């Protein structure tokens with residue numbers, strides 16, 4: 001099969017399109033003919049060797065995909081050949097065939113397009129598990145979302161609105177904020193030209209936000225923490241800007257909580273809650289409350305360009321690679 005192969009840790013220029021033996025499904029696994037896969041920031045970290053897992057060489061990156069079932073391994077009765085499923089992958093989406101664990105596969109609604117299905121799971125489910133199960137966001141609360149036009153950020157904006165919250169979107173440009181506004185954000189803050197803390201306090205009548213959804217970290221963390229009100233919950237979702245150190249004294253005095261949320265480990269520890277999240281997200285999508293944003297589509301031969309759009313901070317929403 002053709003695959004975008006990584007043979008050494010490094011930048012995206014280490015990737016190359018080549019022929020690679022097709023994988024075989026083991027017990028509990030499903031072999032997919034990949035139709036399309038979506039790019040995530042974590043793919044870039046994986047190629048650099050900086051992700052939580054480091055697959056053995058050679059491997060193809062790609063953590064989520066939609067595909068048609070080719071073959072099911074021993075003990076898989078939930079799916080059958082020819083069925084269209086979307087799946088979380090350990091890696092391997094940027095290839096003609098990929099393996100997924102059966103617990104990580106979900107039937108795709110007939111009315112959902114391949115491009116949407118390719119990038120539905122990681123963005124929406126990461127945000128939902130963070131916001132619903134860790135943040136315990138309530139109707140009427142205010143949630144601040146950083147990197148609000150990115151892959152997970154934009155889904156957090158929509159999920160916050162669907163849960164009845166007031167959402168303040170923060171991003172680095174007017175174009176990105178306009179997109180977050182079009183997806184429902186009530187307040188907009190440009191953190192490259194405005195003071196994040198001051199603006200959040202203005203937009204919340206001095207109370208601060210109840211929840212902060214943060215896939216960025218780095219230099220934004222300090223102001224974002226200060227903009228959380230009494231009892232606020234800070235959701236650490238990603239660190240594209242760097243890993244912040246959490247000052248416990250600033251949690252204590254305002255009864256704030258600092259909460260981590262990792263989809264990868266949630267999948268293994270809470271499979272029932274994961275299914276609840278996926279089912280609820282598909283219900284919201286059917287009602288039109290979720291509007292997946294696919295900003296660009298590339299062929300497999302240009303998967304590196306697709307990943308570069310994310311790495312260089314140019315992309316919004318999801319970028320898809322059609323196989």
Ligand SMILES: NC(=O)c1ccc[n+]([C@@H]2O[C@H](COP(=O)([O-])OP(=O)(O)OC[C@H]3O[C@@H](n4cnc5c(N)ncnc54)[C@H](OP(=O)(O)O)[C@@H]3O)[C@@H](O)[C@H]2O)c1
Pocket residue numbers: 039040041042122123126147148149150151152153170171172173176215216236237238239240241261262263264310311312313315316317
């Ligand atoms: N915890 C989990 O379960 C989970 C799940 C999925 C993803 N993540 C993590 O969440 C983060 C975002 O992932 P994603 O796939 O949504 O990425 P993405 O689509 O690239 O979005 C990241 C956003 O971060 C902002 N940003 C700030 N500084 C940046 C920089 N130096 N380089 C690139 N972007 C920068 C950008 O928005 P502005 O230009 O507006 O600042 C961008 O839109 C990653 O760290 C990823 O590993 C975690």
